[in-house]
Amino acid sequence: xxxxxxxxxxxxxxxxxxxxxxxxxxxxxxxxxxxxxxxxxxxxxxxxxxxxxxxxxxxxxxxxxxxxxxxxxxxxxxxxxxxxxxxxxxxxxxxxxxxxxxxxxxxxxxxxxxxxxxxxxxxxxxxxxxxxxxxxxxxxxxxxxxxxxxxxxxxxxxxxxxxxxxxxxxxxxxxxxxxxxxxxxxxxxxxxxxxxxxxxxxxxxxxxxxxxxxxxxxxxxxxxxxxxxxxxxxxxxxxxxxxxxxxxxxxxxxxxxxxxxxxxxxxxxxx
Amino acid sequence: xxxxxxxxxxxxxxxxxxxxxxxxxxxxxxxxxxxxxxxxxxxxxxxxxxxxxxxxxxxxxxxxxxxxxxxxxxxxxxxxxxxxxxxxxxxxxxxxxxxxxxxxxxxxxxxxxxxxxxxxxxxxxxxxxxxxxxxxxxxxxxxxxxxxxxxxxxxxxxxxxxxxxxxxxxxxxxxxxxxxxxxxxxxxxxxxxxxxxxxxxxxxxxxxxxxxxxxxxxxxxxxxxxxxxxxxxxxxxxxxxxxxxxxxxxxxxxxxxxxxxxxxxxxxxx
Amino acid sequence: xxxxxxxxxxxxxxxxxxxxxxxxxxxxxxxxxxxxxxxxxxxxxxxxxxxxxxxxxxxxxxxxxxxxxxxxxxxxxxxxxxxxxxxxxxxxxxxxxxxxxxxxxxxxxxxxxxxxxxxxxxxxxxxxxxxxxxxxxxxxxxxxxxxxxxxxxxxxxxxxxxxxxxxxxxxxxxxxxxxxxxxxxxxxxxxxxxxxxxxxxxxxxxxxxxxxxxxxxxxxxxxxxxxxxxxxxxxxxxxxxxxxxxxxxxxxxxxxxxxxxxxxxxxxxxxxxxxxxxxx
Numbered sequence: 164x165x166x167x168x169x170x171x172x173x174x175x176x177x178x179x180x181x182x183x184x185x186x187x188x189x190x191x192x193x194x195x196x197x198x199x200x201x202x203x204x205x206x207x208x209x210x211x212x213x214x215x216x217x218x219x220x221x222x223x224x225x226x227x228x229x230x231x232x233x234x235x236x237x238x239x240x241x242x243x244x245x246x247x248x249x250x251x252x253x254x255x256x257x258x259x260x261x262x263x264x265x266x267x268x269x270x271x272x273x274x275x276x277x278x279x280x281x282x283x284x285x286x287x288x289x290x291x292x293x294x295x296x297x298x299x300x301x302x303x304x305x306x307x308x309x310x311x312x313x314x315x316x317x318x319x320x321x322x323x324x325x326x327x328x329x330x331x332x333x334x335x336x337x338x339x340x341x342x343x344x345x346x347x348x349x350x351x352x353x354x355x356x357x358x359x360x361x362x363x364x365x366x367x368x369x370x371x372x373x374x375x376x377x378x379x380x381x382x383x384x385x386x387x388x389x390x391x392x393x394x395x396x397x398x399x400x401x402x403x404x405x406x407x408x409x410x411x412x413x414x415x416x417x418x419x420x421x422x423x424x425x426x427x428x429x430x431x432x433x434x
Numbered sequence: 435x436x437x438x439x440x441x442x443x444x445x446x447x448x449x450x451x452x453x454x455x456x457x458x459x460x461x462x463x464x465x466x467x468x469x470x471x472x473x474x475x476x477x478x479x480x481x482x483x484x485x486x487x488x489x490x491x492x493x494x495x496x497x498x499x500x501x502x503x504x505x506x507x508x509x510x511x512x513x514x515x516x517x518x519x520x521x522x523x524x525x526x527x528x529x530x531x532x533x534x535x536x537x538x539x540x541x542x543x544x545x546x547x548x549x550x551x552x553x554x555x556x557x558x559x560x561x562x563x564x565x566x567x568x569x570x571x572x573x574x575x576x577x578x579x580x581x582x583x584x585x586x587x588x589x590x591x592x593x594x595x596x597x598x599x600x601x602x603x604x605x606x607x608x609x610x611x612x613x614x615x616x617x618x619x620x621x622x623x624x625x626x627x628x629x630x631x632x633x634x635x636x637x638x639x640x641x642x643x644x645x646x647x648x649x650x651x652x653x654x655x656x657x658x659x660x661x662x663x664x665x666x667x668x669x670x671x672x673x674x675x676x677x678x679x680x681x682x683x684x685x686x687x688x689x690x691x692x693x694x695x696x697x698x699x700x701x702x703x704x
Numbered sequence: 705x706x707x708x709x710x711x712x713x714x715x716x717x718x719x720x721x722x723x724x725x726x727x728x729x730x731x732x733x734x735x736x737x738x739x740x741x742x743x744x745x746x747x748x749x750x751x752x753x754x755x756x757x758x759x760x761x762x763x764x765x766x767x768x769x770x771x772x773x774x775x776x777x778x779x780x781x782x783x784x785x786x787x788x789x790x791x792x793x794x795x796x797x798x799x800x801x802x803x804x805x806x807x808x809x810x811x812x813x814x815x816x817x818x819x820x821x822x823x824x825x826x827x828x829x830x831x832x833x834x835x836x837x838x839x840x841x842x843x844x845x846x847x848x849x850x851x852x853x854x855x856x857x858x859x860x861x862x863x864x865x866x867x868x869x870x871x872x873x874x875x876x877x878x879x880x881x882x883x884x885x886x887x888x889x890x891x892x893x894x895x896x897x898x899x900x901x902x903x904x905x906x907x908x909x910x911x912x913x914x915x916x917x918x919x920x921x922x923x924x925x926x927x928x929x930x931x932x933x934x935x936x937x938x939x940x941x942x943x944x945x946x947x948x949x950x951x952x953x954x955x956x957x958x959x960x961x962x963x964x965x966x967x968x969x970x971x972x973x974x975x976x977x978x979x980x981x982x983x984x
Contacts (some may be wrong), residue, residue: 172700197526200519204579207516207660212576219574246474247952267901291689292682295565295653296666300678303670304494305487342793345753346866347782347810356806360797383565387656387667400569416561447827449820449843601818 226405234407238395238414244309245391245418248384249377252316257370260324267325268332271358289322294380298389307388315389318330323373331365332358367433375426382415494675501683502579502676506665510681516579517651520661525644535591536598543602552595559592568654579648579660581663586647593646597639598632605631630687637703641696647691652685705731705902706752706870712762713747718953721747724761724928732900734893736907736917740946744926749872752904756779766869783810788865788892790875792855794847801843803858804830827867833861837891853884857891857955864895871896871903877912885909906932910942962983
């Protein structure tokens with residue numbers, strides 16, 4: 164009881180005693196973990212470098228300015244590759260993610276006990292591993308290049324698209340499907356008339372959203388050799404060409420802003 | 435389309451097209467086809483190299499049965515623990531920094547100059563992928579987990595402050611008005627009107643970001659930012675697929691745990 | 705036309721929704737199924753076309769047994785039973801025409817239906833039906849742009865284009881206002897009379913049931929407790945079906961109710977019943 168009667172006075176407290184103690188214990192425990200973790204990290208840190216960071220930053224800034232604009236001419240091709248990695252990777256992901264989503268959704272899976280867990284495992288494996296790690300793996304397997312990047316983006320996006328899509332499938336209005344069933348429709352017809360129209364807007368939104376994220380991710384795949392503008396970035400950082408690096412960063416920034424704008428426009432048009 | 439003037443029983447019907455304007459429709463179709471053709475045409479794939487790589491791919495898949503946890507166990511354990519610490523610290527710091535920025539970036543409670551300033555911070559930290567940020571922070575702060583923590587904290591701001599600000603903008607203005615009408619101060623107003631409305635979502639977002647930060651902590655190591663990424667990178671470089679498989683399995687397992695727990699906590703909060 | 709023989713439905717939770725129902729509905733009869741919530745009305749209707757699988761007992765449609773037939777045969781049997789739903793159950797994001805044509809899904813192949821290449825005869829029939837219910841000007845509107853009464857008319861068209869022998873109607877008026885409810889019930893009954901269709905109408909509004917049905921069946925806790933003409937519904941019978949309550953008012957109101965209710969202005973006001981009844 165938050166209200167306690169004591170000497171004829173009602174004392175109100177926000178929480179009762181037990182709850183209050185739990186909350187305090189939670190805060191104490193949380194703070195303890197934070198401080199402990201911070202100490203472990205601080206032990207591994209050379210604090211001299213950290214205190215020196217301001218000077219470093221000023222130094223770096225002066226080297227990056229002014230950007231070497233002429234370098235932009237060498238960047239069109241890597242930028243084009245970057246966009247292709249994102250777009251083609253997204254397309255591959257869609258092709259695989261759609262069936263996986265239908266296998267994972269409770270209401271469309273052929274078997275809850277057997278098929279659904281496999282589909283969920285595919286989704287969680289794909290989602291847990293960052294596209295850069297997929298790229299590391301693929302560069303080791305199929306060699307450096309755009310192809311590894313496309314597949315890496317594709318593999319990472321399967322889980323994302325499939326997860327959001329299967330959640331959308333599970334949220335559909337079952338009555339509409341029941342009505343289609345009652346007309347004597349077959350399984351595939353039930354899918355195309357009862358379920359697909361209901362999830363189509365969600366599907367389009369998810370796809371464009373993921374494409375936008377993929378543009379951002381594909382800018383760094385080159386750091387591990389998987390093609391795109393990241394290759395240039397890596398090369399210029401290695402040879403300390405900082406005035407070129409700033410051009411690359413501005414190019415990435417512009418691409419990301421444009422892709423975000425496109426994605427927002429398209430999603431707006433769908434809804 | 436329907437043609438009302440046609441005699442009864444002879445009317446035809448076609449599904450109305452998704453895009454009404456035929457010019458635009460065809461332009462989109464042709465444009466998409468042209469893009470695909472050019473994109474596929476200019477993508478340079480060394481199929482010989484890919485073909486050569488297939489046996490390695492098979493080797494990688496086989497490495498999962500069984501993965502090799504033992505031979506690099508010390509390095510793996512070290513990396514995973516470091517990733518976990520980095521996740522915890524960066525999530526807390528990131529969220530602490532996000533809250534004032536989110537308040538400033540909510541149009542309905544912040545004055546215009548503050549709003550633009552805070553939105554600029556958010557846009558800045560969102561524009562670059564974590565790894566690009568990590569490269570620069572490693573440059574500034576030296577190798578090791580500190581650079582990683584700074585990277586993840588900055589990335590957290592872009593994510594957390596943006597979503598929290600949108601949530602504050604969506605809240606019910608009448609409640610805020612009612613509390614303001616009692617004559618309380620600004621902080622009291624925050625505490626009584628804003629906080630209760632956004633708290634459940636705040637907790638949900640924090641857990642979600644914790645999950646993301648763990649996954650990202652696995653990659654900042656690739657450029658020297660501490661965590662499991664460095665170990666993983668070495669494993670791939672040396673083609674030690676069985677150790678790599680072990681690391682991937684641990685990452686997947688931890689992500690599943692975090693996701694399961696956060697789903698449970700979110701249900702409990704609401 | 706429809707015969708139920710000892711129909712039992714027990715849900716996995718253990719609830720016994722139907723306790724051995726026997727029922728015979730002849731051709732052309734409009735039968736109202738009344739009873740309190742949870743009496744098993746909805747289960748009964750869904751057991752007929754096996755949207756809900758009966759636990760035991762038999763369902764016969766025009767002499768053919770529905771229970772126990774295989775998947776393909778069930779699909780063909782479902783074509784002969786049109787179903788109308790409580791909340792219309794239209795596919796919201798499809799157009800009116802696509803919703804009506806979806807009633808033909810049991811007759812056309814998947815690819816034909818996927819590319820919306822329905823036979824011209826189906827399209828003609830769809831136009832005729834939409835005209836009959838007064839919606840032929842809304843063919844390409846999306847279903848979610850329609851009002852409740854309009855949606856239910858599309859639902860009726862979808863059921864009728866199946867060319868059924870039996871209509872299964874599940875609470876057709878539960879989401880409609882009183883005036884639209886009557887229009888919809890009248891429309892269903894007229895269409896049944898035109899096509900000599902049998903109908904099982906599941907309805908919770910006793911007044912409407914008495915007004916439009918030729919026969920009333922009262923269901924209580926999965927058992928039939930009344931089966932007879934509408935005017936046989938005495939207060940005692942209603943107490944038997946629904947439990948203790950003052951029923952005089954309900955019955956009284958109904959006797960002078962048919963034409964007496966004042967016309968309020970609703971979305972359908974511009975299309976009076978006469979027009980709908982006049983066109984064929």
